[in-house]
Amino acid sequence: MNRYGPQVIALGEVMLRFDRSQRHTCAAPSLQVWEGGGEYNVVRGLRRSFGVWTAVVTILADNTVGRIVEDLILRAGVDTALVHWAPGDATKGRARTGAIFTERGFGIRSAPGISDRANTVVRGLRTGDIDWDAVFASGPRWFHTGGAFAGLSETTVEVADEAMTAARRHGMTVSYATNCRPESRENQGRADSAREVDLRLARHADVVVGALSLTGPRSGQATRIHAGEVSDILPHIAKLVPQASVLAITPHELPATGVNVCPSAAWSLPTGVVTHPPMPEFQVLEHIGSGDGFTAGLIYGLLTAADTLSEGLKVTILQRALTYGALVMTGAR
Amino acid sequence: MNRYGPQVIALGEVMLRFDRSQRHTCAAPSLQVWEGGGEYNVVRGLRRSFGVWTAVVTILADNTVGRIVEDLILRAGVDTALVHWAPGDATKGRARTGAIFTERGFGIRSAPGISDRANTVVRGLRTGDIDWDAVFASGPRWFHTGGAFAGLSETTVEVADEAMTAARRHGMTVSYATNCRPESRENQGRADSAREVDLRLARHADVVVGALSLTGPRSGQATRIHAGEVSDILPHIAKLVPQASVLAITPHELPATGVNVCPSAAWSLPTGVVTHPPMPEFQVLEHIGSGDGFTAGLIYGLLTAADTLSEGLKVTILQRALTYGALVMTGAR
Amino acid sequence: MNRYGPQVIALGEVMLRFDRSQRHTCAAPSLQVWEGGGEYNVVRGLRRSFGVWTAVVTILADNTVGRIVEDLILRAGVDTALVHWAPGDATKGRARTGAIFTERGFGIRSAPGISDRANTVVRGLRTGDIDWDAVFASGPRWFHTGGAFAGLSETTVEVADEAMTAARRHGMTVSYATNCRPESRENQGRADSAREVDLRLARHADVVVGALSLTGPRSGQATRIHAGEVSDILPHIAKLVPQASVLAITPHELPATGVNVCPSAAWSLPTGVVTHPPMPEFQVLEHIGSGDGFTAGLIYGLLTAADTLSEGLKVTILQRALTYGALVMTGAR
């Protein structure tokens, strides 16, 4: 057995995250530095909270910024052997690593954030750049990607498709998270294709997280639903992605700090719709990454339960997913 | 008299600067945040160390990053009334504020730095974007710009030219610093034109700092000269920029931390070449911005000495310039 | 048009504020440094949260302490062109800048504070020290002062009177905040005259904030009133200050952290008494400056609404005032 190979591999963008603390609205002299990115956060959570060996496939600019991100990935315990490096002459504008600037809110004061993702090197990834057979040669069990990455450019959709196809060929379980935001695609001038991207890729997945994004009037945004509607909508969505064994709704509907967690739900063919009761008086410290935390918990649950995909999703697995998503919101990283 | 108007106005780029302290090479969890930029540093120094009211003309992206930079400019005491704001949707890649990542060195360990300046909004500035007559209406006495800004793009050269011409029309003294780095122009595919840009703009200036850049074998880089050559070279350069009253050589030739300051020199027609002796055992804490500090000291000296430009440069003025440049190198900001 | 002139000018004391964070009750090795002062906080809030160009008229000792305060004012974006400087030889006791030491509370643990304001230079300000016609020459629209400043000494009352009179002469709108604390006047031996000061100066104002202080049994302290009494009391107070167009009650009655905001109220002749419903579950991080934040919001509302003073106060303006006061209490600075 190869003791060094990761169990779960994600494909996605990893950005620098700069964080202002609560009071320093005025000329903060130092910023906390984190790393983040939708798909990456999932394998980060699997490593840090569940002890699963994971790796991320991404590309970084080979300069100070990219190396800071590498250090932060190492710090999180995620394997960096699959990180690609682009020549990093950022001055010439050829290779950048993305950044997000966030601020923590308090009560009625919201937590603003802005991303600085123009011309990031990851947008230029093309099919053929990554040798997926080599990536999957060490025998990982699970592959995860999502719309946050796929929606970055014309070529990243193709890379995600290529990777999911290869992962299935290697007999891995494949999951897809649909948090493709229309505004990031608008850049490429085809905002209306966000739904299309999610649907195309979700059809390669065994597990689809954020399934509500696959339907509804506005593409690219999770539909806020009422508890009563869930049992109707999920089976309907299941027909759009017939090979998916599990569909899940992330708790993105969470209102602001201090308010209760809305009910969450998932579906699998053997069990039908499974829901989880809300947690009253749940305190939120941090909203960013809660959906990714939910996904990490869900994958861990499905990875460790024997025969889960055939038997379907049990309430305990959904519970674990929600609990980890909730822990992320308490500031656990 | 208008008590609110700035005395000195600079045109340039202002970037975020992230600073790692000495020991945190490994996964630094927080970064010090500063603002900087060649031409801006000059008016910053004039305000903070000499108490001269100054303003900067620049353009920032109207988002969290740009507003952090505004806060930092305010903190430095430089007037922000002349800052232009571009719609800040950084996600779409249309407007970015540049960033530099630096690390402090120690002894034989050098201080690496990398800039992240692809697609910065300032590169898109065009002639006509700024109403220079309005900018100069409040009666400032001095205008400063330089090759760091002018060399950013095809259009910024034109904007610098337009601004210098307007400043002269308003009777202001105009200074120009030639630190145009070829690599930043290479982006536009014409590295060989760096010298050309510097020469074209220096011809509009009363005071030229970094005059060695106007000659020599390699364009865009200060030539390291020996003390003996100065008295020959400066009069030669003066012929290239006949309307300039003062030419100065910045102490860019400074070797690494802890080593002595090389001799510096300047030239004016009435006085000829003026030199300053080296400072033995001078300790350097910070190299970045020393040339800009030198320029600030020089401008202050010329601004406060009566009839300086006609009488020529005195050694005391060069001394003040060098001292302030040196103070910047001790970490005074 | 003069692009450099402030829209709103305040007259008041600016002090250093030292802040202990929550847990360091024991031998805190470092203290957070802020600047503050009742009237100044109003123009600070107008600048930072509403983007209005503001300036403060004050006097600081010209030494390290005063220069730290200047830096902090600059950092906040408030114009320092109107700051006067007293020779700062603090050793001789002739010029001091005041200081406040605060500590953040938590739940049932209160947030103690103590001011160190003996012999502050601002107490010695006299009529004639400031050339008000020069101050108002740039065309500001609004002047604000209050009892926190006026109550400092025998002479500051006169300076406030002089300034308000000049502002009215220049056609500006004048506001006055009555938070004159009796203990700071007791120093001068005439604690009973606090009410008298407030009344005398409020009569020069178009807008009076903290109007409850103008009546009631104990001078110098806001009377805590019940919702039902407001509609009776405000019209009664309006008769005491006949030229005032708007009277407002600050939410000083706010109980401790975590408890709901009490109703607030204001009055104008055309509209009569206007009230605002409480905000349930409002979380308070910081009590200091909430009344000043309320005043900033109120001024901004009145400044931006056309014909407000003639039409009277609308509920939306009171709402904005309360919201900003509330934001201050969430730690937004």
Added chain:
Amino acid sequence: MNRYGPQVIALGEVMLRFDRSQRHTCAAPSLQVWEGGGEYNVVRGLRRSFGVWTAVVTILADNTVGRIVEDLILRAGVDTALVHWAPGDATKGRARTGAIFTERGFGIRSAPGISDRANTVVRGLRTGDIDWDAVFASGPRWFHTGGAFAGLSETTVEVADEAMTAARRHGMTVSYATNCRPESRENQGRADSAREVDLRLARHADVVVGALSLTGPRSGQATRIHAGEVSDILPHIAKLVPQASVLAITPHELPATGVNVCPSAAWSLPTGVVTHPPMPEFQVLEHIGSGDGFTAGLIYGLLTAADTLSEGLKVTILQRALTYGALVMTGAR
């Protein structure tokens, strides 16, 4: 035996010291907090570096500022049982604790400092306020005071005299440090009496530190002497204070950071003048308190050497004094 009694007691002022670190010249958001004061520093050094149980007699204002100082004295290990507390209503200007604001220099950039000591409560100390017999009842062996305290006001001279007299009556060894600065006395209008104060009090002392202050053209300042002059001057000074057994010269003549320590010297009747060679390449991190450190080392040496005062000062004792003064300059606190 009483295990709780201090061995050495000092009488002096204790102030808050705020320290800016090297680079934060601009709007430093937090300040390091220390406590300090000439005479206090001596007992602080004796406790922290030599493990001698010490106490300080002083008076603090009983408010947040005074209590922060108390915490800092406790942190240093100096006994606070002899601290007197004045009612601390600082608003009324009746009781203040002094403060000093310092900044660390680097190379050619000097380290500015300013004290904020107007109206400090310690200036109002009068004879009779302290029951010296009670203070000395626990059997301490050494009493130390100096001109920094005695020079504060008309009454503190008397208090120092009263204390020294009582200490001698209790059979204790008494030391006096003459760093009375004329500018702090000028406040009281009699700058020329600084020398007089030092001479009057030094005559009560067994050990006088800073003996050069007792002579020379300018009162209140240490005279910089050359090595060759020492053997002439010290015996001359000894005649001015006939009951003193030991006279010492503090290394106040130390030039700026990084430069060598000048020779230091002391005198006692049995041994005559004793000198100590300079330490080449000695690096200085902190100048403040080096003379006090020297005094602490000297007292420790004399306290632990049997029969020192009768036998006279040995070179090893002077060496220890210099070494500890030097250690203080390396930042050891």
Added chain:
Amino acid sequence: MNRYGPQVIALGEVMLRFDRSQRHTCAAPSLQVWEGGGEYNVVRGLRRSFGVWTAVVTILADNTVGRIVEDLILRAGVDTALVHWAPGDATKGRARTGAIFTERGFGIRSAPGISDRANTVVRGLRTGDIDWDAVFASGPRWFHTGGAFAGLSETTVEVADEAMTAARRHGMTVSYATNCRPESRENQGRADSAREVDLRLARHADVVVGALSLTGPRSGQATRIHAGEVSDILPHIAKLVPQASVLAITPHELPATGVNVCPSAAWSLPTGVVTHPPMPEFQVLEHIGSGDGFTAGLIYGLLTAADTLSEGLKVTILQRALTYGALVMTGAR
């Protein structure tokens, strides 16, 4: 009267406590350092919050770790004259100072902690090591120890017994807190004797805190009781420790952060059972040390009320104890 002697003396272990702040779960680069220990916390609280002069009897290893602990005890204001020092060659494993690593929780995320107390020097304390008559010679009024210390080893039980006996012989009031944790004794292989230790020592005490530990099915753990049972259980326990005048129940039953404080209760013969109503909406920042805070408040109440022990416990004293315990939970240290 001896002004240097402590009023209350505790015997216990003092450990280093390392604290991770809320968000730095991942590779925290620095840890907050505190000192703590059950019995010590009581005298620490008495000093810091009530101003009572206190001392701790303990033993520390004479090396860097032990000296950091000494500094922290000094910082808290607790007298260190009674600290014993063991030769500190930690490399040889002969003398260690214990350490605790804690992390602050948030909402549903709990606050984990782990102690590193193997081979701590305090476990080796033996009867005869401490001269209790010398310790008590200065005339302290109260002695406190508890099961946290006594349960450390075979020999610490004997030392606690020896100390309590000596304290009673000196006429002091003696208190005992029963928070003996079985797991720390299991180390010595006799987990079942925890109850026995508590009972044996509680019989020497006038005041027993944590009285519920003396009874119930599981030894060594506080029994969670319902309000109704208190009046029955306490008189029953009183019979087990007939010489105790006061028995108290600590609020250890406190649920997690943000939830209300359970009722607390105490008993004395003259008054019978006294209870205190719960505090609704009480916010908890810190759980560690709340029981010790309660004990400090209780001792202060009994120490300052005249003839308390004979008159019995009044509700106001219980109230003070609870309030201080509660304040500790708000982060007041």
Added chain:
Amino acid sequence: MNRYGPQVIALGEVMLRFDRSQRHTCAAPSLQVWEGGGEYNVVRGLRRSFGVWTAVVTILADNTVGRIVEDLILRAGVDTALVHWAPGDATKGRARTGAIFTERGFGIRSAPGISDRANTVVRGLRTGDIDWDAVFASGPRWFHTGGAFAGLSETTVEVADEAMTAARRHGMTVSYATNCRPESRENQGRADSAREVDLRLARHADVVVGALSLTGPRSGQATRIHAGEVSDILPHIAKLVPQASVLAITPHELPATGVNVCPSAAWSLPTGVVTHPPMPEFQVLEHIGSGDGFTAGLIYGLLTAADTLSEGLKVTILQRALTYGALVMTGAR
């Protein structure tokens, strides 16, 4: 090819390192946290400075302390797949992770350090605990261990022997660093066997670092030699360890901060003794780990030079080793 396998594997102890910064000698409220250990530092340096994939074989206690160390190893980029975990009930004293407390010096003030290594879990490692064939199965090229680990206990010598033998069996190059400190062995009562341990294990090594320890009058300590003696001593030592291809002398002889690096030297059969000139004016920030840095540089040089071991050591390789050791001393980590 297996892309996940490490190239270099070290066997050693990894400890927590707590670091006080320069000025906080007094009650430092927070400590910097690092990880360290002689053999581990070598693979850490190879990963961080040379980009070589490395892993460490060690055992940690499975509790908060051990997990902090794991996080720090991850942060450094060293693979943790080979870390063994002992049940971490530190309360019972069965498993501890070692700690070191250090303080940075300045000039004449030295940098004290104390280790807290009693009962660390790594001392209990026994032959058979680690399956070396599994460890080496992934095809690493180099194995490193040393006397710091081997000298910990009776059993760690055997584990080191077992590992080196297995590494040679797998065809790996084996290096050994002899920094066995006698005091850590004294614990086991056989200080005189330190030399014996080093000699026994060095005989399994291809490369021996710290070769001077193998000879001389005092065992377990590097002999300080003069430049002239090197060419005599190294060939003599080479006879003691006949299978070693390279012997090196670490720059442990380095004097204190700021003084020049002494000459260093190495030997290989084909080249004989190779020396490196001293670096004048070399500034030292940090002494800890310089020898380990030297070893990392040496291994990197030998690993990347083709046929190095047969051709012998070239001066460039020694130079690289010295440079990296020197960089470590500038604070690069």
